[in-house]
Amino acid sequence: MRRLENPIQQYAWGSHTAISSLLGAAVPSSEPEAELWMGAHAKAPSLVLPEREPLSQLIEREPEAMLGPAVTARYGARLPFLFKVLAAETPLSLQAHPTLEQAQAGFADEEARGVALDSPVRNYKDASHKPELLCALTPFSALCGFRKIEDTLALFQALNLPHVSFLVDILRGLPTVDGLSQLFSTMLGLSSERRAELARETLDRCTLLAAIDGPFQHEFSWAVTIGVLYPGDIGIISALLLNLVKLSPGEAIYLPAGNLHAYLQGVGVEIMANSDNVLRGGLTPKHVDNRELLRVLRFTAGPVGVLRGEMQGSARVYQTPAAEFELQSFRLLPGENPTVTDRRGPEILLCQQGQITVHRSNEQHTLERGEALFVAAEEPNYALRGEGNLFRASIGRG
Numbered sequence: 138m139r140r141l142e143n144p145i146q147q148y149a150w151g152s153h154t155a156i157s158s159l160l161g162a163a164v165p166s167s168e169p170e171a172e173l174w175m176g177a178h179a180k181a182p183s184l185v186l187p188e189r190e191p192l193s194q195l196i197e198r199e200p201e202a203m204l205g206p207a208v209t210a211r212y213g214a215r216l217p218f219l220f221k222v223l224a225a226e227t228p229l230s231l232q233a234h235p236t237l238e239q240a241q242a243g244f245a246d247e248e249a250r251g252v253a254l255d256s257p258v259r260n261y262k263d264a265s266h267k268p269e270l271l272c273a274l275t276p277f278s279a280l281c282g283f284r285k286i287e288d289t290l291a292l293f294q295a296l297n298l299p300h301v302s303f304l305v306d307i308l309r310g311l312p313t314v315d316g317l318s319q320l321f322s323t324m325l326g327l328s329s330e331r332r333a334e335l336a337r338e339t340l341d342r343c344t345l346l347a348a349i350d351g352p353f354q355h356e357f358s359w360a361v362t363i364g365v366l367y368p369g370d371i372g373i374i375s376a377l378l379l380n381l382v383k384l385s386p387g388e389a390i391y392l393p394a395g396n397l398h399a400y401l402q403g404v405g406v407e408i409m410a411n412s413d414n415v416l417r418g419g420l421t422p423k424h425v426d427n428r429e430l431l432r433v434l435r436f437t438a439g440p441v442g443v444l445r446g447e448m449q450g451s452a453r454v455y456q457t458p459a460a461e462f463e464l465q466s467f468r469l470l471p472g473e474n475p476t477v478t479d480r481r482g483p484e485i486l487l488c489q490q491g492q493i494t495v496h497r498s499n500e501q502h503t504l505e506r507g508e509a510l511f512v513a514a515e516e517p518n519y520a521l522r523g524e525g526n527l528f529r530a531s532i533g534r535g
Contacts (some may be wrong), residue, residue, distance in 0.1 A: 138495065138502055138516060141485070141509045142189065144181040145174040155224035155275075155404045159489070160507040173222040174483050175509050175530070177215065178411055185511065192216070192511060196483075205353035207516030208532060209483040218349065218462035220485050220530040221407040221516070228363055230421035231280070231372050235433050236394040240414050242280035243429070258424050262413040267391050268411035268445075269457045272528075273384035274489065277403030280360070280379040282396050283438040286312045289378055292353045298342045301534065303333060307453025314436040321378070322437070324371060325427040331339040334371035340364030340373060356381050359401060363420060380441045386531045387466070389444040391457045395435030406487070408530050410461040451521075452529070467527045469493060476520045482532040484512040491525015 143158060153173025157164050159173070174181050177193035185192055193215070196203045200214035208217065225414070235243060242263040252259050271277070284292070286308065293305045298353060307320045327335070343360040346353075355375060364373045379397060382390060384405075392398055397418055416430045417423055446453035451473065452465040467475065469491070488504035495502050495510055497519045502510055512519065521527065 138519075139511045140186040140502060141175060142186055143173050143175045143183045143509055143512055145170050146181065148172070149368050150225055150227045150229055152226045152404070154222035154295075156222060157395055159222060161301065161505070167171045168180060168256070169264050171224060171262050172394060172407075175220040175222075175368040175487065176218065176411060178219050178381070178413070180413060183509070183511070193272070194457055194533065202321045202515045203483055203513045207480045209515065212461075214335070215411060215530060217387045217411055217460075217482060218443065218530060219409050219411045220487070220528075222404070222487075223400065223407045224404045225400045225402050225483065227366060228420060229399050230360075230397045230423065231375055231418035232415050233397045233418065233430065233433050234269070234392070234394055235261075235414055237266040239394070239433055241268050241414070241495050243414075257332045257396075258426070260414070260416060260424075260426055265410055265412035265414065265422055266394055267412040267414050268394060268409050268457070269407060270389055270455060270457055270459070270464055270493075271384075271400070271405045271407045271470045272389035272444075272464060273403060273405045273457060275404045277384040277388075277405050277413060278401040279384070279403075280359075280376055280399045280401065281382045281392065281396075281441045282380050282398065283317055283378055283436060284380045285440065286317060289317075289438075292356060292377060294350060296339075296342060296346065296357075296377070298339060300338045304374070312437060313358050313361065318431075318434075318505075321375070321434070321506040322431055324374060325431065325519050327371070332371040335363065336369050336373050337370050339377075340368070343373075354357060355427050362401075367420045370373040375419055375453075375516060377442070382443070384443065387445065389446070389455050389464070390441060391444060391459075393454075395433055395460070397434055406464070406528050408462045408464045412458065443454070445497070452477075457533070460533045463533045465529040466490075467521060467529065469521060469523055469525060469527065471524050474520055476518055477529070480514070480516070480518065484531045486510045486512065487530070489526040489528055491523060493521055493527045495519055495521060500520050505530070 151169035153165035162218035
């Protein structure tokens with residue numbers, strides 16, 4: 138068991154209070170703090186204490202001890218998952234992630250063409266997919282997946298904006314996933330001037346409707362927030378095609394490959410395959426490759442499944458199809474002393490609240506709020522005691 142020092146990513150959409158408060162640092166922070174990374178990603182690996190050796194380096198040196206033979210055989214000398222605390226003060230970009238096959242092909246193509254890994258127009262930073270799960274710590278809002286088509290048609294009828302009727306008519310004439318795909322590709326194929334004009338007109342109309350009680354008032358309100366932050370960005374119309382999801386603490390959403398999404402506001406823990414592959418679809422000053430985005434997107438339409446986890450012993454387990462990861466949470470009360478026996482490989486434990494001791498026969502570590510522990514695959518079963526909330530990131534069951 139090894140304590141971790143975890144890097145903070147400072148992005149413009151981050152919070153000045155959430156992560157610094159979790160870590161017991163000065164509040165507010167001088168810069169917006171967006172993500173706390175726990176893992177062995179090459180961009181920003183955790184440091185193993187007290188030596189402050191990068192976790193990635195430790196794993197490369199002792200892969201079977203750290204990961205276990207089965208995990209090493211499947212994924213090589215790399216931790217398959219990346220664990221984060223994410224704090225969104227303002228909306229993130231619209232984005233989607235590729236399948237494993239798409240990532241492998243895209244990475245190989247860009248390597249063959251000599252596109253530098255740090256190039257701003259690079260799409261694929263590695264050859265891995267990036268399914269992910271977000272579990273809310275605070276009330277959390279997100280856009281996730283295309284809304285049911287009849288509901289989208291009802292929204293645009295309420296919007297009643299003649300200038301976008303040519304787009305809506307595509308979906309009205311073909312109310313299927315093919316029609317949704319045609320609408321989206323037509324919108325992205327417009328000239329930059331036409332896209333900016335439609336974005337401005339949509340913002341003006343949403344500003345009026347957001348002040349009026351109606352079935353889509355919340356969607357229009359978020360569109361206003363997005364339109365003000367990113368003036369002239371056609372992503373405001375893309376956002377109106379997506380499900381607006383509101384999570385309560387403890388609820389989660391799973392984002393498979395091809396799902397167009399954007400986190401809007403809130404704090405959560407996030408676990409994903411250890412990849413940095415993102416295809417952006419708007420609401421960002423960064424590179425947007427519309428052609429590649431359309432190749433990756435899945436235009437399935439319908440409501441979002443909210444995961445509440447299921448109790449298995451003392452743990453609440455958030456099960457997904459992802460083989461790279463599983464997320465569990467423990468809410469411990471004084472006197473409880475559950476033992477973790479379902480060891481499948483390496484784990485990272487995060488104390489999110491209170492004080493929790495992780496112990497086995499001859500070793501123990503007491504974690505305060507915001508502290509994290511790496512548990513190598515070779516470690517035996519361990520027990521938990523104390524009072525508070527703890528998240529356990531581990532290998533999936535697939």
